[in-house]
Amino acid sequence: MSCFAHNHPSGTTTLSEIARVRLAISADEFFGCFAYATQSGFRVFELSVGKDFWSETRSRWLFGIDYGRTDPRALREIAGRTNTEVRIFDGRFVVDRPGFDPRRDFHPKIAMMKNTTTKMQGVVLGSGNFSNNGLRRSVEAGATIISTKKAHLDEHIKPVRSVFEELWRQACPLEDIVKSYEDRLAALVGSRDTTRSAKVAGPVRGFWIEAGYVTKNRGQDKPGNQIFAPNGFRSFFGLKKGKNTSTHIGEITFKTEVGPMVTKNYRENDNGMEKLTLPMPEDHGFGVYDGKVLVFEPEGSNFLLTAVELEDFDLVYGHRLANVQKMAGGRRFGGLI
Template sequence: MKLKAFIQSAENHPTTLAELRRAHEWAETEQFLGLYAYATQSGAIAFDLAFGSDFWDQVPSQWLFGIDYGRTQPQALRFLIERSNVEVRIHDGAWVVERNGFLPRRDFHMKAGFLTNSTKSRFGMVVGSGNFSSNGLRQAAECGASLHAATTMEFKKTFRSAFRAAKDLWEAATPVEDILDSYEERWAASAALEAPEPEAPAPNYDELEVFWIEAGYVTRNRGPDKPGNQIDMPRGMNRYFGFNAPDNLAVNSVIGEVTFEPPAGGPVTNNLRLGNNMMEKISLPIPETHGFDMYDGKVLVFSPQGGHYRMWALEAEDFESAFGHRLASVRVTKSGRRYGHIE
């Protein structure tokens, strides 16, 4: 058996996602079982980018997630169940979905993936601290280990008992289809970021120090194997960027130039324009060259600095922890993405 420990984000060490991919290629996976405490939209997109349509088409996969405390995003669950050969279950889901705050009877903290090929007697396991979010799978500082058993006897002596215990958890769990509509409804109603009353006044844009928008799903404008970097924003959001576009602006007109200051790679200047769908479109800095892993499922945060805009891409939970107590009015796009400013 081969065992490899790694520290994600350390130089010359792989990511959790890369180790999952390596185990998959070695095992020529016939069956995948993934168990994670929670799932985010960014995690689902990151996995999809790394494994591609061939994985979904060729490998039956079973997924077990927790919804403890409402950390799992319904968008992530819907994305996964729309793939081929996928079954998703929720740990103690029928009970947790009915509890205020989605409080569990017992916390579900699993973070493991099993990749098995019984025909060729190859068995892989990747376990660690990273959850099923883009940060947990490839960006944040995490630790983990991958195990490869090349014979059935090796598998039996090492992690077969863990695999069987994981299967038992999955078998006992609630099919996601039984509770997803209810979970999504209750999750949205309990979200910390609540929409304002319709008559909420517009902010004084000249005085804003921080504003934000949920990216949602980002179209893969750079190709199917790369995270997208072009997002739509609601009509009028140009005011947050210091413009005042007229209401009768023609489609495909350039509203102005926006210069971003991302965490790495230097400033990037792109046009903000009005698209054919009457949304305001902007191309953001290329994720992999400017300190981001992706924008999908993240909350984009902007801070005006001398005519430029410093920016961050945060997981929703991290955004709410950092800024939830400072939110001013929260607005909602027609597609349900939220945005606003921070006081």
Template sequence: MSTGIFIQQGQNSTTTLSELGRVRGLVEATESLSLFAYATQSGLAAFDLEFGSEFWEGTTTRWLFGIDYGRTQPQAIRALCEKPNAAVRVHDGSWVVNQAGFLPRRDFHPKTSFLMRPDQGKIGVVAGSGNFSSNGLRQSVEAGTSTVIDPNAGDANIAEEGLNVANEFWDAATPAELILDVYEDRWKRSFARSEHEPAEDDGIPGPKDIFWIETGYVTRNRGLGRPGNQIDLPRGMSRYFGMNPPEDLPLNSTIGPINFMTPTNGPVERNLRLGNNSMEKITLPIPETHGFDIYDGKVLVFRRSGGSFILNALEAADFEATFGDRLSVVMSMGSGRRYGHID
């Protein structure tokens, strides 16, 4: 048996993701069972960047999440359900999904993965403080431990009790597909104060000091192995930035420059453009070099500071906790991504 302790300090250190990959390789895992308190789109995007399609095609995976307090993004569960060889369940899901505020009877809070090669009796375990979000898996300061069991040394019983309990929780959990539609509908309604899809003459007010937009899935415009940084904005969102492009602006034209203040490596200037799809388009600062890790599934918050805009990329739950009581009108794009301003 080998056991190690790691402290995650960002992508250039040992991370929960890198330990999952290392242990998986040592065990030559063909199966996995992972238990996390919550899941986000950013977590799945970070996981995909680390492991790729080969993992899903060669590994039978089971995922057990909580939806306590609505911290889990339903889009993350839906995307995981669509992965090859993956099964997803929700702890006490049939109860929690019907409670106001998704209050649990008992908090579900593990962050543990079992990686297994059953035909050889090999088991690896990675457990720590990081949840299934990009921050928890590779960006935030987290701590954890990893263990690889040597079946030839008679160590299998060390992980057996924990794995048995994890399987009991799995057996008692609700298949995600049974509650996902209800959860997604209630999750969206709990977030929005007055969501609507703006009419042609509704317009976006502007300029505003604080405004935001959900990113959803971000296309891998920088290559399959790197997080994307280009997103579409609804037509007219440029008004929030203080711009007022003409209605007859040709497609694929520059609307104007935006100066972003980022957590690391100073200010970055990017052009806001009108894309060929008639939507406004922005290429954001490169995430891994400007302190953002990944944009997928995050809520981008733009805060005016003089002639620049401070850019933050928040998980949905963190955005709700920080700005939820200050949201003004919440608007929705045709894709379902939401946006608006904050008073």
């Protein structure tokens, strides 16, 4: 048994502890129970455990959708992997509630692992949710337990695991409510946009775009750093479409809170959209861009780039929204006043 805290110099995080325990007991079963999930959490988890995790490990996932904090796209990504099953705590009740208000908050952050041959079990529990921030970046703390003997297992792991096994049996299969959850969440977000977003004809103080799923343009083991933007998004950066046949539109210099300034290309893509290349996320404190909202604020000829979790964006920037629009795939973008 040991305790841990997120420590950047040592590389200790909730995610590194999950990976350590999984390897220590050669786990072939994984049971994760988290209050909410984001696309960034899915992406950093998959990058950490490797592509073979899904084929070699039977995994079960129990999530909450309280208050609409869980991204349904993350749920679908996880459920779409092999050997996985996803259930939602009290899903049939919460999905129909105004604002997804639960009758009992589902708030755990625990990963339970087992080797079905040796009977060894491991648990990682703490304060970090299934997001990039919770798993790696935020200030979090937790505890790790590895059990090799039945007496130790019965005393330290079984009492906790038995509770979540019962919650699992009572939980709702994801497929029963995911479409309703997506539709109601989209309507709720759209309602917020309508009531909060201003109509601005002139220049704005900043602008933003939902990154969504970021393609693995740097390979399967690294986070992507290119996103597609709608045709004309270049105008936010003060760029104009080239007059020749070149797809190169221009260059953008980014400032970030971590790391040096970086200049990247902005290009026209052959699918009618525009391709924005961003700073390497792991070098600038972002971890991944997946599922986050990218915020750009002009500073002279440069642009300060911030990447925030989707569930935090409304809290931080909701009062500044202007001219909110939606792409065909559902991703939103707009200005900031």
